[in-house]
Amino acid sequence: MDFAGKRALVTGASRGIGAGVARMLAAQGAVVAVHYNHSASAAAEVLSRLTGSGHALVQADLSQRDAARAMVDAAASALGGLDILINNAGIYTEHPILSASDDDWRAQWDAIVQTNLIAAADAIYWAVRVMADGGAIVNVSSRGAFRGEPLSPAYGASKAGMNSMGQSLAIALAPRQIHVISVAPGWVDTDMATEHLDGPAGDSIRAQSPYGRVATVEEVANAVVFAASDKAKFMTGAILDVNGASYLRT
Numbered sequence: 173m174d175f176a177g178k179r180a181l182v183t184g185a186s187r188g189i190g191a192g193v194a195r196m197l198a199a200q201g202a203v204v205a206v207h208y209n210h211s212a213s214a215a216a217e218v219l220s221r222l223t224g225s226g227h228a229l230v231q232a233d234l235s236q237r238d239a240a241r242a243m244v245d246a247a248a249s250a251l252g253g254l255d256i257l258i259n260n261a262g263i264y265t266e267h268p269i270l271s272a273s274d275d276d277w278r279a280q281w282d283a284i285v286q287t288n289l290i291a292a293a294d295a296i297y298w299a300v301r302v303m304a305d306g307g308a309i310v311n312v313s314s315r316g317a318f319r320g321e322p323l324s325p326a327y328g329a330s331k332a333g334m335n336s337m338g339q340s341l342a343i344a345l346a347p348r349q350i351h352v353i354s355v356a357p358g359w360v361d362t363d364m365a366t367e368h369l370d371g372p373a374g375d376s377i378r379a380q381s382p383y384g385r386v387a388t389v390e391e392v393a394n395a396v397v398f399a400a401s402d403k404a405k406f407m408t409g410a411i412l413d414v415n416g417a418s419y420l421r422t
């Protein structure tokens with residue numbers, strides 16, 4: 173794919189999938205705004221190793237209501253505009269319905285829905301105001317939207333909301349030739365999954381896929397980068413499963 177001259181904001185690019193997407197986009201010619209929240213030194217390390225020049229760092233805490241606008245503005249100003257938005261930043265925390273306190277239940281719903289869904293919606297709202305026609309938006313969703321997340325129902329709901337939002341906005345943004353695609357991974361080998369993969373449930377998690385393993389960051393980044401490319405323009409509205417046949421939707 174050729175991303176020469178394309179300007180991309182990748183949220184949550186300090187680690188994991190976002191860092192992989194930033195690396196892959198830069199390697200194919202894009203200039204990238206590497207967004208982070210707490211992991212400043214990891215983000216600086218990602219930035220320093222990107223192919224090419226003109227990349228930028230952008231900090232924003234997306235759990236805060238107005239952070240997405242400042243993040244998009246900072247990225248567009250650093251890159252001189254925006255062609256691609258990758259909504260990848262996200263959190264997963266557990267709040268089982270039968271044991272969570274009511275305060276914890278409410279707090280986790282607020283934090284997860286704000287960070288995973290509302291911040292992504294706001295980022296799209298502001299991005300399309302600075303984005304050239306013909307741009308691309310990719311939302312990193314999750315298999316959990318379909319398979320269920322019994323220990324983190326707010327996470328499953330946030331990702332289902334993201335999928336639905338992507339379908340709606342694919343139609344709404346088509347007049348601007350902006351395509352919108354969601355990528356829904358199963359388990360991926362990142363910090364978010366480490367505790368589970370290294371724990372007693374690790375083998376059963378790997379066995380969910382007939383490959384007997386979870387996805388690599390590169391496998392997910394490949395799908396995200398393809399979705400962001402002009403080659404995926406007519407796939408707008410799609411939700412791409414990257415889950416190693418661990419959950420087959422009908």
Ligand SMILES: NC(=O)c1ccc[n+]([C@@H]2O[C@H](COP(=O)([O-])OP(=O)(O)OC[C@H]3O[C@@H](n4cnc5c(N)ncnc54)[C@H](OP(=O)(O)O)[C@@H]3O)[C@@H](O)[C@H]2O)c1
Pocket residue numbers: 183184185186187188189190207208209210211212232233234235236260261262263264287312313314315356357358359360361362363364365
């Ligand atoms: N790993 C999996 O098994 C898996 C499976 C399905 C879907 N996903 C989805 O894939 C995406 C990336 O996940 P990952 O596994 O790469 O996660 P990760 O390794 O835990 O990295 C999470 C990223 O999100 C950023 N982030 C977290 N909270 C934030 C906040 N309040 N404001 C701004 N940024 C924030 C982090 O920034 P800092 O470190 O700088 O704070 C980090 O860059 C997420 O949306 C996740 O839901 C992951």
